[in-house]
Amino acid sequence: MGRKVKDNFAKGIIYLATGITLSVLIFIVGFIFVKGIGLVNFDFLTRDFNEKVFYAFVQNEDVSMSIDEEALKQKTPFDDRYESLIEGPIYVDNIGAAIAKVTYKNNATEHEQLVISYIEKNSPLTNAADSTGKEMRIGTDYVIQSINGTDFEGLSLDEAAALIKNQSDELKIKVVQPGGGVKSNIITTLYMVLLSLVIAIPLGIFGAIYLTEYAKPGRFVNTIRFAAECLSGIPSIIFGLFGMAFFVVALKLQISLLSGSLTVAIILLPVIIRSTEEALKTVPTSFREGSLALGATKLQTIFKVVLPCAVPGIATAVLLSIGRVVGESAALLLTAGTVAQIPGTLLSPGSTLTVQAYYVAKEEGNIELACAIGIVIIVIVIVLNILSRIMSDKLDVFNKK
CATH class of the missing domain: 2.30.42.10 (PDZ domain)
Structure with a gap:
C-alpha cells in the first residue's frame, strides 16, 4: 500500500512538471503570436525596416x-x-x-x-x-x-x-x-547562416575526425574535449566581445557580415565537433576493419565508409546549428551591427531577425513589432527542426538499404 502511494505521488510530480513545462511553452508562444500576428502580412515580409x-x-x-x-x-x-x-x-x-x-x-x-x-x-x-x-x-x-x-x-x-x-x-x-518590414533582416539572417556554416562545418567535421580516428586516448585528447564542452557553455556575449576585439579591431574587418559570421562559426564549433564525434563513434568498428582488410587506406576508409554512415547524425547537428545561428543576438550586436539593410559586401554591416527584434523592443519600445519578428523566427526554427527530423530519417533509411 505504501509503495503504491509513493509511486502515485512520484507519477503525480512527473505529470505536474510536464504540465508546467508545456504550459509555460504554450504561454510564451501564445503571447508572441497574440501580440504580433496582427502585423504579419505580405508587406511585413517583403518590405525593409526603413x-x-x-x-x-x-x-x-x-x-x-x-x-x-x-x-x-x-x-x-x-x-x-x-x-x-x-x-x-x-x-x-x-x-x-x-x-x-x-x-x-x-x-x-x-x-x-x-x-x-x-x-x-x-x-x-x-x-x-x-x-x-x-x-x-x-x-x-x-x-x-x-x-x-x-x-x-x-x-x-x-x-x-x-x-x-x-x-x-x-x-x-x-x-x-512605409517601412516596418523585415525583408533585409531575413536576407541578412540567411547570409549569416550560410557563411557561418561554410566556415564551421569543415573545421568541426575535420576536428571530430581527428579526435575519433587519429588522436590517441590520453590527456591531450581529454583536454580538447573538456575545452569544447566548456566553450559550448560560455555565454555568447563573451564570444561577441572576442569577435569585436579580434575580428573587428585587430583584423580590421569592421562591424560587418564577415565579422559576425566568423564569431558565430566559433560558437558553433563545439556543437558540431561533439555531435560529429558522437556520430562517428556509432559507426561499428567492423566497418573500418573490413575496409582496411580490402586494401583501402585509412583516409579512404574515413571518407568512403565512416563518414557516409555518420551522415544522419552530422546532418542533424548542422541543421540544429542553423537554429542556433537564427537565434543568436548578443554576439552579433557587437560584430555584425544593427543596421537594417541588405549587406552589399562581406564587409558591410547588417541586422539579423533577432538583433532587429532586440532593437525595436529596446530602443523603440515597440513590443508588437518585436513579437511579429519573433513569430518569423519561431516559424523558421520550427521549419528547420522539421527538416532536421525528415533528413535524419531519410538518411537512416538510405544507409540501411
Whole structure:
C-alpha cells in the first residue's frame, strides 16, 4: 500500500512538471503570436525596416471610381503608423486613386501626411515606373509628398487633390514606401547562416575526425574535449566581445557580415565537433576493419565508409546549428551591427531577425513589432527542426538499404 502511494505521488510530480513545462511553452508562444500576428502580412515580409523615398512616373489617365462614396470611406490604410484620419478620402480621377490626410507616426514623432487610401484596378498607378523605367508597385498605404516638383506640405486635402487634377501629360510623383518590414533582416539572417556554416562545418567535421580516428586516448585528447564542452557553455556575449576585439579591431574587418559570421562559426564549433564525434563513434568498428582488410587506406576508409554512415547524425547537428545561428543576438550586436539593410559586401554591416527584434523592443519600445519578428523566427526554427527530423530519417533509411 505504501509503495503504491509513493509511486502515485512520484507519477503525480512527473505529470505536474510536464504540465508546467508545456504550459509555460504554450504561454510564451501564445503571447508572441497574440501580440504580433496582427502585423504579419505580405508587406511585413517583403518590405525593409526603413522607409524608402522614390519618384514614380505615371501616365495621366482619367479612371472612374467603381465604388460608391460610403465604400470609399471604408477603404482606409490605417495601421500602427497612422493614428487618426484628418480629412478625406477624396478620389482623384486622373491617377485612379483616392488620397486621405492622416496623422502619421514615425517612431516618437507625429505629423500630417497624404496617404493613398484606395487604388482602382486599372489605375495608372499600377503601371508606374521609376527613373530607370523599371516597373514599381505602389500600395494603398504609400505616402504621397509632391507632384511634378510641387510639394503638398501645408496644403489641405482639397487643395492637394485639385493640384493633382490640374496636371497634364506624365506625372512625376514623389512617394514614400512605409517601412516596418523585415525583408533585409531575413536576407541578412540567411547570409549569416550560410557563411557561418561554410566556415564551421569543415573545421568541426575535420576536428571530430581527428579526435575519433587519429588522436590517441590520453590527456591531450581529454583536454580538447573538456575545452569544447566548456566553450559550448560560455555565454555568447563573451564570444561577441572576442569577435569585436579580434575580428573587428585587430583584423580590421569592421562591424560587418564577415565579422559576425566568423564569431558565430566559433560558437558553433563545439556543437558540431561533439555531435560529429558522437556520430562517428556509432559507426561499428567492423566497418573500418573490413575496409582496411580490402586494401583501402585509412583516409579512404574515413571518407568512403565512416563518414557516409555518420551522415544522419552530422546532418542533424548542422541543421540544429542553423537554429542556433537564427537565434543568436548578443554576439552579433557587437560584430555584425544593427543596421537594417541588405549587406552589399562581406564587409558591410547588417541586422539579423533577432538583433532587429532586440532593437525595436529596446530602443523603440515597440513590443508588437518585436513579437511579429519573433513569430518569423519561431516559424523558421520550427521549419528547420522539421527538416532536421525528415533528413535524419531519410538518411537512416538510405544507409540501411
